[in-house]
Amino acid sequence: MNTSSITVIIPVFNGKRTLEKTLRSIWEQSVPAHEILVIDGGSTDGTQAILQANEHRITYWISEADNGIYDAINKGIRKATGDWIYILGSDDALASADVLQSVTSTLTENMDLVFGSVRNLNIKHSMVPEVHISTVGSGLYFRNTLHQQSAFYSRRLFEQTMFDTTLRVLADYDFHLQLLRQGIRSTRVDLVIAECEAAGISKQFNAALYREEFQLKKKRLGWFSAILLSPMIGAKYLLKQLR
Numbered sequence: 001m002n003t004s005s006i007t008v009i010i011p012v013f014n015g016k017r018t019l020e021k022t023l024r025s026i027w028e029q030s031v032p033a034h035e036i037l038v039i040d041g042g043s044t045d046g047t048q049a050i051l052q053a054n055e056h057r058i059t060y061w062i063s064e065a066d067n068g069i070y071d072a073i074n075k076g077i078r079k080a081t082g083d084w085i086y087i088l089g090s091d092d093a094l095a096s097a098d099v100l101q102s103v104t105s106t107l108t109e110n111m112d113l114v115f116g117s118v119r120n121l122n123i124k125h126s127m128v129p130e131v132h133i134s135t136v137g138s139g140l141y142f143r144n145t146l147h148q149q150s151a152f153y154s155r156r157l158f159e160q161t162m163f164d165t166t167l168r169v170l171a172d173y174d175f176h177l178q179l180l181r182q183g184i185r186s187t188r189v190d191l192v193i194a195e196c197e198a199a200g201i202s203k204q205f206n207a208a209l210y211r212e213e214f215q216l217k218k219k220r221l222g223w224f225s226a227i228l229l230s231p232m233i234g235a236k237y238l239l240k241q242l243r
Helices: 017-028 047-053 069-079 101-106 169-182 209-221 223-242
Strands: 007-012 035-039 060-063 084-087 113-121 131-133 151-154 186-197
Touching: 007 017, 007 069, 017 035, 035 047, 035 069, 035 209, 047 060, 069 084, 101 186, 169 209, 209 223
Parallel strands: 007 035, 007 084, 035 060, 113 186
Antiparallel strands: 084 151, 113 131, 113 151
16 A cells, blocks of 8 residues: 555635635645545635636546535545545645655554644634644543544545535544444554634534534434433533533
8 A cells, every 4th residue: 555645635615715725735745645636515705716726736626516514525535546535624724744744654554544633723712722632532432532634544444434414513523433433443643733723613512513413422322322421412512601
């Protein structure tokens, strides 16, 4: 396996303000990505003009209506040819020019998942940490301890299933729970992978977010476990409202 074969997928919708910064953080890597796939949900703000102007530096892009961010990501995964998948938000950026070079040696055939940390920018909520140090373990049963922008997924993980597009915000958490229960092989690197805007929908902490969390835990863990965990889900919601 070519351990430097990394596909970067960028889902975007109306990302004109930040997309060029995101793309530049990939173009400036000391070890280039195998391919860059940009999946646009039919933007109307000028995003397509940015993609057209830079299409010589983008492996593939498309602009069409979709069913949300996870539908866009799934489209990218289906097009990917790299051995590893990395998903980067259109308002996020790789943290430094040597990120891909630093993780390359750990992207081996005997690993399914490699992850590091993420630095949050423009934090609006007191309970969002400046640095999210991802972990994979039993803590995932209680909250999503694995930040998607810190993770490199082996493409073979998506051969049987992809992100559940019926979940609008937490399909990555749902997928991570599934991976945990499968007993995947993972390792952590001591590296900040990306700098991410902390003002996204998953950081709004509204009631719909926690209803979705109950839904996915019912699906992955069963009714009994979901009911047992529901007081904790409710407590998290109330605590976040207190800021």
